[in-house]
Amino acid sequence: MVNIFESSKRQGNIIRNEDVLNYEYVPKILPFREGQVQEIAESIKPMLEERKGTNLFIFGAPGIGKTASIRWVLRELDEHTDEIIPLYVNCWNLKTKYFIFMEMANKLKISFITGKSAEHVLQQLVYRLKDKKIVFVFDEVDKAEDSDFLYQIIESFPKSTILLASNARDYTVNMDPRIKSRIMIRSLEFKPYTISEINKILFERVKLALKSDVLDPSLIKQISNVTYNKGDIRVGLFILREAAKSAESKSKKKIEEGDVLAILRELENATTTLADEEKLTKDESMILDVIKEFGNDVAGAIYEHYTKKGGLLSYRSFKRYIERLVNLGILKSESTSAGFRGQSSRISIA
Numbered sequence: 001m002v003n004i005f006e007s008s009k010r011q012g013n014i015i016r017n018e019d020v021l022n023y024e025y026v027p028k029i030l031p032f033r034e035g036q037v038q039e040i041a042e043s044i045k046p047m048l049e050e051r052k053g054t055n056l057f058i059f060g061a062p063g064i065g066k067t068a069s070i071r072w073v074l075r076e077l078d079e080h081t082d083e084i085i086p087l088y089v090n091c092w093n094l095k096t097k098y099f100i101f102m103e104m105a106n107k108l109k110i111s112f113i114t115g116k117s118a119e120h121v122l123q124q125l126v127y128r129l130k131d132k133k134i135v136f137v138f139d140e141v142d143k144a145e146d147s148d149f150l151y152q153i154i155e156s157f158p159k160s161t162i163l164l165a166s167n168a169r170d171y172t173v174n175m176d177p178r179i180k181s182r183i184m185i186r187s188l189e190f191k192p193y194t195i196s197e198i199n200k201i202l203f204e205r206v207k208l209a210l211k212s213d214v215l216d217p218s219l220i221k222q223i224s225n226v227t228y229n230k231g232d233i234r235v236g237l238f239i240l241r242e243a244a245k246s247a248e249s250k251s252k253k254k255i256e257e258g259d260v261l262a263i264l265r266e267l268e269n270a271t272t273t274l275a276d277e278e279k280l281t282k283d284e285s286m287i288l289d290v291i292k293e294f295g296n297d298v299a300g301a302i303y304e305h306y307t308k309k310g311g312l313l314s315y316r317s318f319k320r321y322i323e324r325l326v327n328l329g330i331l332k333s334e335s336t337s338a339g340f341r342g343q344s345s346r347i348s349i350a
């Protein structure tokens, strides 16, 4: 019998380079973001002449090139000079300042025995980075549970430039006044792409990712329409990758409409969006698993199952997680009739 992994070797007719369709891939050119890329670069440039950069707050909807534009600029910066150190941190899974500082230390290859305090880790960062020019990026900054880390970064690295990115337009409005008065931040908005921009972006990715003439422009257009409706370029990349893989596994010479439609159907039936799924934390996944296993119930009962499975969140944090999943449209919360402990809510998968 043929070994099951034998067929994973790529020798198909469709895919040239699958990596190009990964969400993390940053293409050599980023069409339609030239202006924003320029602004980000301009905010850093003064540092090359011993002047202070401009702190920037970058905001806009999911999947419209914020992270890609930042990474693009950092890559150029890295190729241009060793004088400025870029330090990129995504705050999504890093709730407290301890985890944020640890992530920064890891990126700088500073190692610790665990159990040190946030302040201790920060001290090491200051020591390692003293006299250096640094561009800090805190992506998805609104996901950090408290913004105290930002205050400490500003205080500890007065000569650095800080880039913040978020979906939450009002993040800076609600900022701690201590931080607001020190950070002097300018805003840079990313607007959603038009349908023809999406079409061109996907078209360029197809040229890099797939072999020539394996996907008709009319199908790319169809994929662009769906992507436009969801607003997130990741949707288009996902459909392209899955349709290409499916056609290739069937040893087809071209991607056919049926391959694309099958993926679209799958997407329609999915309960979560791609961006959400990619970003669910370990605890959120655990909560979903518990509800799938034990069925719908009130939060307190779900919490009991969750802790029995080893979940470590406090009940308060747990409730916050539930709230987030409800906001994302992944869970549903319905009030039950008032029981002996008063009104409570029944949680189910949406």
Ligand SMILES: Nc1ncnc2c1ncn2[C@@H]1O[C@H](COP(=O)(O)OP(=O)(O)OP(=O)(O)O)[C@@H](O)[C@H]1O
Pocket (backbone or CB within 6 Å): 022, 023, 024, 025, 026, 027, 029, 030, 031, 032, 033, 060, 061, 062, 063, 064, 065, 066, 067, 068, 069, 166, 167, 201, 233, 234, 237, 275
């Ligand atoms: N102009 C563009 N050209 C090519 N690819 C793009 C462009 N804009 C976005 N992409 C691609 O779309 C995907 C999503 O973009 P990105 O990660 O930058 O989104 P984002 O705005 O940071 O979203 P989120 O708020 O969810 O983090 C990435 O794979 C990125 O490479």
Ligand SMILES: [Mg+2]
Pocket (backbone or CB within 6 Å): 066, 067, 068, 139
């Ligand atoms: Mg992003």
